[in-house]
Amino acid sequence: MADxxxxxxxxxxxxxxxxxxxxxxxxxxxxxLNGTFQSAPSFTLDQxxxxxxxxxASAVSLGSSSPHAIAAARIKSGTPAWQLWNAKDLQPQSxxxxxxxxxxxxxxxxxxxxxxxxxxxxxxxxxxxxKAGMRGANENYTDMNSDGxxxxxxxxxxxxPQQFADLTANLPAxxxxxxxxxxxxxxxxxxxxxxxxxDKKKYLENKAIQDVMGKEKQHANEQSQRNWFMKLLNSRxxxxxxxxxxxxxxxxxxxxxxxxxxxKDERLSAENRSRANAINAYADRKEGSGANTQQQAFxxxxxxxxxxxQQGSTPLKTDIMRNAMLKRSTKSG
Numbered sequence: 001m002a003d004x005x006x007x008x009x010x011x012x013x014x015x016x017x018x019x020x021x022x023x024x025x026x027x028x029x030x031x032x033l034n035g036t037f038q039s040a041p042s043f044t045l046d047q048x049x050x051x052x053x054x055x056x057a058s059a060v061s062l063g064s065s066s067p068h069a070i071a072a073a074r075i076k077s078g079t080p081a082w083q084l085w086n087a088k089d090l091q092p093q094s095x096x097x098x099x100x101x102x103x104x105x106x107x108x109x110x111x112x113x114x115x116x117x118x119x120x121x122x123x124x125x126x127x128x129x130x131k132a133g134m135r136g137a138n139e140n141y142t143d144m145n146s147d148g149x150x151x152x153x154x155x156x157x158x159x160x161p162q163q164f165a166d167l168t169a170n171l172p173a174x175x176x177x178x179x180x181x182x183x184x185x186x187x188x189x190x191x192x193x194x195x196x197x198x199d200k201k202k203y204l205e206n207k208a209i210q211d212v213m214g215k216e217k218q219h220a221n222e223q224s225q226r227n228w229f230m231k232l233l234n235s236r237x238x239x240x241x242x243x244x245x246x247x248x249x250x251x252x253x254x255x256x257x258x259x260x261x262x263x264k265d266e267r268l269s270a271e272n273r274s275r276a277n278a279i280n281a282y283a284d285r286k287e288g289s290g291a292n293t294q295q296q297a298f299x300x301x302x303x304x305x306x307x308x309x310q311q312g313s314t315p316l317k318t319d320i321m322r323n324a325m326l327k328r329s330t331k332s333g
């Protein structure tokens with residue numbers, strides 16, 4: 001299939017006199033339409049870390065279980081450096097003195113800031129076309145926004161206006177109906193609260209037992225003494241200070257702290273939320289719901305944009321074509 005922009009290229013060359021090869025090849029628009037335009041290099045977050053964070057890269061190379069790699073991962077996830085200065089689960093195992101460890105963590109934090117700034121600068125960088133008010137050379141019709149929406153969804157609607165109008169004619173009413181339905185489902189399958197003292201005491205006791213037994217079991221596993229723990233637990237189950245006894249004492253304290261307030265049953269509330277989500281998901285897929293209509297509009301726009309890209313069209317080529325047509329109509333007028 002012939003390039004739909006070949007006629008535009010020929011017309012632009014003709015408008016420049018047709019013989020100035022140097023001028024044509026240096027024109028960024030001509031370079032872009034001919035496929036020779038080179039954009040400024042763009043780097044991924046990992047690549048920016050490799051380029052700007054040598055200490056972080058070295059720490060990561062030590063393996064995910066290394067205290068140095070764990071510290072690097074926490075800094076990258078947004079943990080403040082000061083929270084890691086005296087991390088008892090990391091610094092003693094690092095082989096570093098407290099002062100050296102603090103310096104190491106600060107270096108990780110400094111490198112993280114450098115990478116974040118480089119990422120922001122890169123996102124704000126404009127090419128020659130964007131500076132001229134057009135879309136960028138690296139943009140494609142199938143690009144997505146960070147929230148999962150189509151970056152050029154609005155433009156897709158221009159290619160099938162009547163189809164989109166028919167599809168979304170009842171969308172406001174559908175979305176209103178969806179909202180009412182969700183409110184009704186939330187009211188029916190909301191959080192479950194215990195109101196009687198008997199139920200509260202039983203719930204708090206079971207929760208405390210699970211918490212205490214879980215901690216005992218985790219400690220035993222960490223010491224590779226699970227069999228020893230089970231034998232000891234069986235022998236001490238009713239002894240003063242045994243896990244169950246401590247759990248009952250804790251439950252009694254928790255009950256007094258409630259001062260008569262109701263308590264949410266986390267398990268039953270979670271089950272209700274799961275039911276509500278399943279019901280809403282099923283209803284959202286049904287024809288006539290606002291969610292279903294929005295999904296159909298999204299699918300239609302995606303198909304149009306994918307077709308444009310498959311034909312070799314890009315947002316920038318569209319802008320160039322529009323500018324050329326505007327310039328021509330202005331001259332004709």
